Amino acid sequence: MRSNQRRFFLKSSAAGIASVALPSYPMFASAAETSTNAEKGKDATRILAQYALSTRYEDLPPNIKREAARAFVNFVGVTVGSCQHEAVNISIDSLRPVSGSTMATVLGRKERFDVLNAAFINGVSSHVFDFDDTHLVTNIHPAGPIASALLAYSELKPVSGREFMNAFYLGVEYTIRLANSLAPNHGPWHGSGTFPSIGAAAAIGRLMKLSEQQMIWALGLAASQQVGFRDSFGSMNKSFNPGRSAANGLFAALLAQKNFTSSNQVIESRVGWAVTMSSTQDYQEMLGDLGSRYEIAKDTYKPFACGIVIHPALDAAIQLRNQYNLQADQIQSIVVKANPNTLILTGKKTPQTGLEGKFSVYHSVAIGIIEGRAGEKQYSDAAVLSPKTIALRNKITVEVDNAIPKKSGEVTITLNDGRVLNKFIENAVGSVEVPMTNEQLDAKFLDLTEDILPRAKCKSLLADSWRMAELPSAGQFAKSTVA
């Protein structure tokens, strides 16, 4: 199938795709339009449809198969781990009376739903801890909505693990590429709600083996459904966005499969998706080198359940703790050096709730030293209000310095015996440069799921998540997430 990949590479080039900003629709335009640029997106919807239908798991390079597996393992851990969250409970209570079908699994829960609402609820669950995968350039979280739509569909029709992982790669890849193409000027939109519907429709359409025309319609119907503004941050609406995006992509594919029509160019039309959703469009990012450049490789996983700007200091603190086997009562003072952003976004000195703790560099560094990790449990209300944590966080000073990049940080610990320990972190664990190891992903998975499922079940589910591509049935996998 290398020839297939080449074909797409050539087609993309032949279409004259280049990294030039398209004019936005007049209403949104901030610069003069030039109609020649409009040609750059020519056939974008069709090119996306064609490549999607050509993808096969066996054609993916080993490192891409590995990254897809890592993204899936992380998804299953956070989604099962979040399955008792209030937003999930409310979704279940709200939709149970209107969902007659019990076809599909809510991950980790005994309640079963129709596939559309199951896709929604799992999408909510995947994001509600804010602990899902992150594409750092665009700050979107692609895996949750794609996997949620695919797992639901896998209980409607038989899907092998291999087909599932190919479709999962495809959906995540498209979601990131679409984001790369528009995100720099995506404005108030919440990219984790806007892009995945299209990725999910492509992924489901691949499983359905749609015709090229049907796939074009599926992409058009999916692009027609745009979800979520950044104003939703801080409410359940934030998790609603990827959840609804998952359901919308599945909905689009279901209709297109029966020949519900759309246009042939919703993505690139002058009165369509791309010009409306951003003032700039980079079609090279969207369409270039499909099948040879893999954006999923840049997906990352958060090791810590707190604001990303805290991660370098937290990484430094935990490394020092482990290296010197530190106990809190040995410590006289801690100085964190960080970019000013860290204090602006996470400078809360006396957090009162777990959620506030996630935006406190003080609590995070303290709990990291006490417990050696900073997962969901380290951000419970009890953890934030514990006298031991409070005592240690009161010993912390944060010094800001514009010379320190946002991605870096430094921790200096002075012990009661006079020793001074120091650690500078250029790239925190969980970044593209220093990705979480598979073992760290395992630990995160087990930490998240151990209160939901019996320990032995957690371990078997983790093993199955890693080897999803070898499992005979993705639908059976979904069912197996329930105790």
Add this chain to the structure above:
Amino acid sequence: MRSNQRRFFLKSSAAGIASVALPSYPMFASAAETSTNAEKGKDATRILAQYALSTRYEDLPPNIKREAARAFVNFVGVTVGSCQHEAVNISIDSLRPVSGSTMATVLGRKERFDVLNAAFINGVSSHVFDFDDTHLVTNIHPAGPIASALLAYSELKPVSGREFMNAFYLGVEYTIRLANSLAPNHGPWHGSGTFPSIGAAAAIGRLMKLSEQQMIWALGLAASQQVGFRDSFGSMNKSFNPGRSAANGLFAALLAQKNFTSSNQVIESRVGWAVTMSSTQDYQEMLGDLGSRYEIAKDTYKPFACGIVIHPALDAAIQLRNQYNLQADQIQSIVVKANPNTLILTGKKTPQTGLEGKFSVYHSVAIGIIEGRAGEKQYSDAAVLSPKTIALRNKITVEVDNAIPKKSGEVTITLNDGRVLNKFIENAVGSVEVPMTNEQLDAKFLDLTEDILPRAKCKSLLADSWRMAELPSAGQFAKSTVA
């Protein structure tokens, strides 16, 4: 309850609402921002929630009750009339395998669905003939998605006809007000897909008797779901948009009722709905004089199933035909005088299909003279290809004249006996100035439904549609649309 209305009037004034354009988000801005203008939309979401919850059918002025009834009668006629359309058939085929519940009616059909998918399918059906109500200033079609969401909900929970008609008024009113507020610069968005989700959430939320906070969340979750670009025109995607909007509004209300949270200001936020969906916002149009200014009064109904620019000529032709009892074979020639727009948009001289006929002023005037009307049936393929129609349309000449306003037109008919008949139409029937009479709405309803339901059933359904506000059960009404 006049005091309630006054309270809202005063509140709106107190909030300092004025007809000033807000700055758009920087990405979309084409002019300098001034932050003082951002205050104009203050509390918009809350004001909408408060007024929605205060509405009562008995407080509506008689002419507004009458207009709501007219909009509802028109909705039932077109939706039942379209229920065998291919887009409806495909929707049913696509969604049947995923919709386990059979709670709600697809109007005119025996198949039953869960409420969310029934809302979608009826919304598609309401628009697919392009014969639904039209708010001419913004060119949106508000009644379909609102009534579709409400009827579906009425089969989930008991709703009286009176409550239904109040909620229907509210949903249509909000949909038009939101459109008035943004539509002049709504760009590539399809307003019949973007605005109704919020109107539907308000309407359903009113039936649910949500708390003010829940209603705010419902509006926020609904506003977070934006559907449809103008690129969809010409495909089923166009009808998808109001259909999905109906389902989205219902979905939002179902979640908010169980306290799924959103922010308190999705509508007016600087990173929310209004600034993203248009480069200008007129909050006076959106919020001013709620309960004393009624935008639903400006809803109109199409008497003819063709492009709106043909309507003045068609109206003139049919009036001459009726006045002189004309037969096609008496006619030597016909001259239509029209604004140039008429030929640009509907200048198709030899249409080959019914759909092409809708964009042919020639076919439309010919068939209008032959049959005295121009409903769906006059735009069948057979009607367009009939030798008698073709013979008459070949006698038609169109002369364009910039001096004739778009809303006007003139027809001059020369008979074989030498007589010359002339009619100038300033405002065509179906305009705000010359609304369709109730009798014309009756005829349209019966014409649309007579192939779907037995004649006696059509008449009883028409009578019930007019007296919906007096019926004990809106859910029972929905069921009664099926033969």
